[in-house]
Amino acid sequence: MGTSQAEPDFVPHRLLRGGHVQTIANFFLPRRIALPPSEARLIEVEPGVRVLCHCHWQPDRQRVLTVVIVHGLEGSSDSLYMQGIAAKGMATGMNVVRMNQRNCGGTDALAPTLYHSGRSADIAAVVQNLIDQDRISRFALAGFSMGGNLVLKLAGEWGREGPTQFKAAAAVCPAVDLAASADALHLLSNRLYESYFVWKLRRRFHEKARLFPDRFDTHRLRGVTSLRIFDDKVTAYYSGFTGADDYYARAAAANVLDRIAVPALILHAANDPFIRILPETRQKILANRNITFVETEDGGHCSFLAERSSGDGHWAERKILQFLQKV
Template sequence: MACETSDNASPATTVFEWQDFIPRRGLRNGHLQTIAGNFLPRRLTLPEPTSLLVEVEGPVAGYGPTQVLCHCHWQSEGVRAQRLTVVLVHGLEGSSSSQYVLGNAARAWNAGMNVVRMNMRSCGGTEELSPTIYHSGRSEDVAAVVEALVAHGAEAIALVGYSMGGNLVLKYAGELGADLRPEVRALAGVSPLLDLAPSSDALHEFQNRVYERRFLRAMLARVRRKAKLFPELYSTQGLETIRSMRDFDGQIVARYGGFRDADDYYASVASSQWVASLSVPTLIIHSLDDPFLRMLPETRNSLLTNPHIRYLETKHGGHCAFLEPAINDDGYWAEKTLLNFLQSVAV
């Protein structure tokens, strides 16, 4: 079994079984896992999705409402409402077409589940749909998607978030606690961003600058696109002074997201403060060699002591990777483990 779990798993999670994670040969290093796991090409089969636009915020400064685009893969009409609907939420600068999203989508759909691949606001080429920016505190977007799915007849929903998407999912459910919609049956976070401040600072460490630079290039390019689409709302002045994730969060997210500064943003939206309130079966997967995700000891303790949480902590696996030997499978351990968990709560 995996290295660490809650000793008091809820009845809904006791039937959940998993295998220990063994890293693929040559990929025992967290950086190698992260790079290979997120960039190796994959062949995945999914039916063509239908599109669902969900309004998550009203008109802003004379512009229209903010909408998020979801790509939906439904089972046949006769069984759709009774099947588990899995909502997949991507990470920072990802989209509904990120490889880990598509990988999980293919597994869940082929297992008979409905799948909704959610784009965060402005992501996946949808900048024109959103006068506002996305950030790690937009749990109201997850709430709006859940409401839309319930209105469309979904009876059982599981929310799955990778990295930053994990923070959104856990924040949404934790804030509501026992008042969470009964249709939401399960939660999962793979390499979830629970503690923002130490993780943001870890990205600026020398060995992680390659990730930070990649994120910043994409994020700054997005701000420039937003400024062209909504010139009254955004300015590109001063972007050249941004050299770190903390700089970006302090100058861009705080300014346009309504926070005093980066520290206020991190403290206000970190889902670690709500994990103790999670009240439905929850799976958390975290690797100790994640290059830049940092978890505070008190957060880990909250995960271990909440009886609704199954916490799987591995020695290796990197960030959102978890590549194991590809034997009778494509070797994506987190995806396989996640599917087992979803099947355990779908019965």
């Protein structure tokens, strides 16, 4: 059986209690992050498609653990949580690679395609580049929200057949049940978040159509007022799915969680406003002895803001690195 921690050591900041408060505060509160210099690297993940990674190397990059971190929907390598965990990882002696998904981090022109929750093969291509070019001996994957779904999906797809260098995976508030989470995002109480995501996605699609006018048609944005409709009319249409339901069903990490064969950590807040874990998915998680499932009462979505007496107050980033230090 997997390990479940119902009462972990997370204590929310006394002024930041509640799922919405945590989520919104994490978005607006400023952070000072001393991030070491990085090597910018463009990696081809399929013919004609490149992603931008920012690699932070220790002096002996081949010997130490390399952590590849993946951002969430409409995030980038510059998202504060990406920078925060990168700085902490470097401070603990790890290599850290901040990976941008396709089109993210100012790279719309580098891919005539869209990014989505099923593109776990892009992460595999990045990892293979690091193995071939940098001769890394050990690596782990870490992801937030959509990125969490991607790293868990890849870990499950690899199963016991992944690279020998693959040692662990970690995910913060992973969207492993895509349909349920998209529907939760459309609840009236979550419309602020959905409106923000849809605005960002629409803006990006307009940019993609400007760069690739023969490939993308902005008329498909007519009537797009929710994430599910966007995924139905745009994501699925341009990515080989028959519709949103087909996309959500095929891209969800929930399908392969039972096949994860390396130590894996899943952090989930019970009051996450829109990430849902279905009962059958929860059973898969708990039945896999390789997965440590930590569920907190508070924490919101990818927030987990604690008192600053516990480091810088960003509990999830610290928790992930503590887990990875043991592999």
